[in-house]
Amino acid sequence: MIDVTNIIPLDIHTDDVTDVACQGAHYDKVSGIWYTEPHELNGALREYVYDTNSFNIVAPYYLVITSKMHCWSCHQITRIHGVMFTRFMKKNQDGQGWQSVRRNSFLFHINSLPEEIKRNIKASNYYLDKSKTTGLRYWMNHCEICGERLGDYELFCVENDAFRLMTIEKLLRANIRKVNKLFVSTAGNPAEHTKTDIVRYLCDARFVMNAPA
Template identity: 25%
Template sequence: MSLLLNVPNAEKEHAASMGAQWDQVSHTWYLPEDQYDRLIEVARWIPEKHPAIILPTEISVVQAGRPCWKCQHNNRVIALAGNYFYEKDINERDESVWRAQDFFTVFQQVSAISDNLQTFLNDYYPRYKRAWSNTLGNYYWSNHCESCDSIQGDWFLFDEAGSVFNPTEREEAARLTIRNHTLKYAPLIDAVYSLGDHARLINEFAERADL
């Protein structure tokens, strides 16, 4: 779960003293997970401007089928998920900290993703792309209809009880598929998530498959 860093040559010795290491093959700097207690110290070299969540290098994608609200074309829709991740937070002294979160959840309202995750999504899930949401008043990564290109909004996919990524019954969760793919470096996202029985159902009963 190594995190890619953007370290200028003039700062390489400083970065090394903070736990960063040099990848001889990729010619890049990275922070190994056993040094994640120094995430705040290396924040200046994290390429993303406002990272909020660090996913594991083995990312999970929950996949489902759902008719488009506009043209009724049956689409493949996806949600990013994680069994274990790091989340940026504020402690009791009003200081920034990174907390390890050891549970399964699915992410929605994804407002930013790292370049390596964007490349992966473009290759495997090109209908999941950034677009303006009138409902949320901002740009978010959303599913789009394969036929008419309409946004398949997160409200209809995540928030309504019984929607594809918010199952209330075992049978609903069993219609989902979780696919895993391993990236070289940990992807980052800015998103929200919720805890509840729907996440447990997906984790326990969704079909597992590899890319």
């Protein structure tokens, strides 16, 4: 738990720890994140800061997992993409302070991404869209064949065939890319017309064995 509301995460991947620490950067051991506070931000640290002003989730690096599934509309095979963390920080529900977490987790219902991260995810069928059923606006997978929206709730909370309870066999066939850069985003924003709803945006990444045939 970090008892500071306004942190500025830093994209630091250096062994020269004494140098950045002297310049006012702090290291959170649990999440592995470097950060500073607004009153400590100086010219030397500014080059490690992303151009984003609002966020509720930060990770020191991220995995982009590209798997395949049958589209539930056209039943053809399409690629789908998911962002996974092994450690991260999330803003507390009351908006005060941050919680450090070390756990394999998928992030979904992502509302905004800095340019730096969009460039690294680069998947043509994963982009900002609005759900027909819930009205949520977030980075969404789309079928590569028919363009159908493949909503995060199904992929991460319901559908056992996708990221939720992904089997080890499926994980081994997936493309897994580690991006060794800071991740910062806003996730879990409710829809415009249901501002008070709580939207899930994290789930455990639990890779399971296939049941014996």
